[in-house]
Amino acid sequence: MAEGEGGSGTLDWPTIQAFAWAAEQRGLDSLWLCDHFFRFPTEPTGGIHEAWTILAALAASTSRVELGQLVLSMPFRNPALLAKMAATADAVSGGRLILGLGAGWADAESDAFGYPTDHRVGRFEEALQIVVLLLRGETVTFAGRYHTVRDAVLRPPPDRRIPVLVAARRPQMVRLTARFADAWNTAWYGLPDDRLHAELGALEAALAAEGRAPSSIRRTVGMIVRDPDASGGEDDQSTGFAGSVDELAQAIDAYAALGIDDLIVGLEPRTERSLERLAKAIRLRRTP
Numbered sequence: 001m002a003e004g005e006g007g008s009g010t011l012d013w014p015t016i017q018a019f020a021w022a023a024e025q026r027g028l029d030s031l032w033l034c035d036h037f038f039r040f041p042t043e044p045t046g047g048i049h050e051a052w053t054i055l056a057a058l059a060a061s062t063s064r065v066e067l068g069q070l071v072l073s074m075p076f077r078n079p080a081l082l083a084k085m086a087a088t089a090d091a092v093s094g095g096r097l098i099l100g101l102g103a104g105w106a107d108a109e110s111d112a113f114g115y116p117t118d119h120r121v122g123r124f125e126e127a128l129q130i131v132v133l134l135l136r137g138e139t140v141t142f143a144g145r146y147h148t149v150r151d152a153v154l155r156p157p158p159d160r161r162i163p164v165l166v167a168a169r170r171p172q173m174v175r176l177t178a179r180f181a182d183a184w185n186t187a188w189y190g191l192p193d194d195r196l197h198a199e200l201g202a203l204e205a206a207l208a209a210e211g212r213a214p215s216s217i218r219r220t221v222g223m224i225v226r227d228p229d230a231s232g233g234e235d236d237q238s239t240g241f242a243g244s245v246d247e248l249a250q251a252i253d254a255y256a257a258l259g260i261d262d263l264i265v266g267l268e269p270r271t272e273r274s275l276e277r278l279a280k281a282i283r284l285r286r287t288p
Helices: 013-025 051-061 079-093 107-113 120-135 171-180 194-209 245-257 272-286
Strands: 030-033 066-069 097-102 140-143 148-152 164-167 183-189 218-226 262-268
Touching: 013 030, 013 051, 013 272, 030 051, 030 262, 051 066, 051 079, 079 097, 079 120, 079 148, 097 120, 120 140, 120 148, 120 164, 120 171, 164 171, 171 194, 183 194, 183 262, 194 218, 218 245, 218 272, 245 262, 245 272, 262 272
Parallel strands: 030 066, 066 097, 097 164, 164 183, 183 218, 218 262
Antiparallel strands: 140 148
16 A cells, blocks of 8 residues: 555545555455655655554554555664554554564665665664564563664563564575564565565575474565556566456465465555455455
8 A cells, every 4th residue: 555556646644544444345354555755766756655654544544454564664763663663553453463574675765864775684683683572572682783772671562472574585584584573575476486486485495494384474475466457458467467357366366375375465556446356356266
């Protein structure tokens, strides 16, 4: 649910809220936000709202769907404060938060807003440890190269074990996912392909190296789904999926067959028509 798609300008809050309500009413399982300062990091004129503020508003104005970030850029927030924010947002939502985290990648945004761009993975590894330990209820003292906390603790503590998701493709990030995370994400895809199979294999190897059971982590994949009548049909297949509703239902089945727990669909354009097409595909899968 990123602003700026499916039309010009930045979506206002009433539009975002209405889209979230429509998704919840149509039976979708979760809503996800990206975390950027510019709608497209390579195009600083594109507008987007701040992710945590929108998520908190959605936590208070929806009742059933899970709410997650795909993903928060770790350098944008102090890790101990981020854990505090997550515990609070989870409480507001009634236990529906998935805390999605990544190392960040858009130098233009970081440079514009004064955040570091060096040693991304090293910074992420330290911050991830602090976040995870705090969310698990521990009192944390940590003195690293990039981050320091002393006797930090969350009061009140989280009401439950808040799932931590890490977006990871490269070996170091996949290793950190296997070591610390409850869920893993890779994106963006059309249909499943050889690259996805390779990334799933790398995750399995990392889990084995950490002594974790394959079933101990939630697998999520981002899929771009385009409306063929609005986006050029087959010409878009190279960067997403633009098939019919029946074909979309079959594509969802293909991901499920690979053991994917959550398919996170980026709709293009992001309209109620696109949302209804997705809901119809889901209903088709549920029809005997």
